[in-house]
Amino acid sequence: MSSENLVHFEGVDKIYRRGGEELHVLSGLNLDVRRGEFLALMGPSGCGKSTILNLAGGLDVPDSGVVSFNGEDIGAMSESSRAAWRARNVGFIFQAYNLIPVLTARQNVALPLLLTPLSSAQRKVQAAKALQLVGLEDRSEHYPNQLSGGQEQRVAIARAIATDPAMLLADEPTGDLDAASAEAVLKLLKGLCREMGKTIVMVTHDPKAAEQADRTLKLDKGVLVQATHGAAH
């Protein structure tokens, strides 16, 4: 593994068991995510894209093989140290935004900051900064149901970057959005990669979205079938 890689999958197997049936989603997968790149993952539904993101972000662990981050084996960590590692290093963005409906935009963004040593005042400032970065400082007191889908997703991005993690994992972030909102979100992600050096892995079905990435990996039945380099360098 070279130091230009942030995430490294080596011989990763993932098997789901349901009532005696085994489903081999990933078998011996090898994959590298380079530091500071914007990587797109494409492939048919059910091929294991979300599974890969979950493994990369330590939401789940492989059945065999190694997933490492900065050379550290994520699967070997205890549950609680993996949670702490996630809080420091990974920001998640979901298709369904997954904001907490009873909290305002600012409170949603400030939530992961509770896990940092920052004081309450510092957390406020940091949350405001993150909201400003996604252009929603004037919506900070709005609740999720008072925002449009595009705005909700931008708040979710602000929450993902609030703790300044090195890596962002986005699972179909534009899947529920109209074209214009999708474009804004993609522009934002690209900017975060270019200007703030975030490493981004994005799962998408949309070829137009994938075009924004530096590199696109195509997956089929848990096997990488094709890699293309985006024109956006």
Place this chain on the structure above:
Amino acid sequence: MPRIPFRLILAHARKNKLRALLTVGSVFMAVMIFGFLRTFIVGMETSLNECNAARVVTGSRLSLFAHVPIKLQPELKALAEDKALGITHFTWFGGIYLNSDPEHYWGRFGVDVESFRVVYGGDLNMPEGQWTKWSATRQGCIIGADLAKDEQLTIGSRVRVSGNIFPGELDLEVLGIYTSKVRSFDQKTMFFHWDYMNELSRKEGGRADVVSTFTMLLKSPQDAAPLCSKVDAEFESSPHRTLTMTERMFQAQFNAMWGNLPLFFGILGGVVLFACLMVTSNTMMLNARERVQETGVLKTLGFTAPMLLCMTMVESLLLCLLGGGLAMLLVQSVDGKMLMFVIASVPPSTVWTGLGIAALLGVLSGLFPALMVSRLQIVEALRRRA
């Protein structure tokens, strides 16, 4: 110490106001029932303990309202031999002050000042000067501090009470205001010279030379029981049959009147607490079920299983302690007041037990949801749609 998102807990309660309110309300009711029940039982016990076992009260065997002649006093004294420190008497005057509204119907007794002080002086506080003045003034009276407040009377006020049991109108001047040292001594009572009311009644053609009860203060409570039997035996075949018992026996008899009621209420209280536990458990379970996805998100952000367990427990404890706390505030507010003829007594132990029950409700109803929430697998939780 990890930081728990209190704001999130409060936000949930705000979002689901009705559910939170009903939960708090049910704990409030249950803990309140417990609190009042215990207050009543403790009140009975303390009333009993505060009652002087060395004071023996003799009255008519016929009823509480019948009279005994004053001429029994020397005979009683003789029966007590050297065991009594003093003997005094009380006479319930009744009558009407201002009008017949119940708030003006407080106790008023004719007494003999010197012996009253010997037998009951230890139960109340009053400046020496006021004792002296009252003793020397035939139409003087003293009143309790609560009565002074309620009727807005002060030293020098005139009090006119027209009699119904004893004819004639008492015309009294307030010469002293006392406070009680023991709760069993009422602060809403007036005392005046028996001589004055007796003469007045005689002049108006009413009954004279009678009292309601005699009280003897004994040197030792051990002498009380034999003396009681001795007195009642003595007057057994006289026209004035007596009933004699210690103040403490009187209270015990009164307490016994309630019989098994406290036990019945205790069982009822237990049932109510159990019903309350079901309400709070249901609330916390519903909360946990509705927040599966949110739990997944929190765990994704890096909140650990112990933190989420904590969060659920804190939420459950907050709801229950809020209800329990409000209930105990209400219960505490009756401390020292008369409650169903018993002086309510709310010692700190009642408050702590009430809060303890509330906390226990919180722990029991939060435990299973908290375990469920903390054990939830992130990937599973995120896949489930709310």
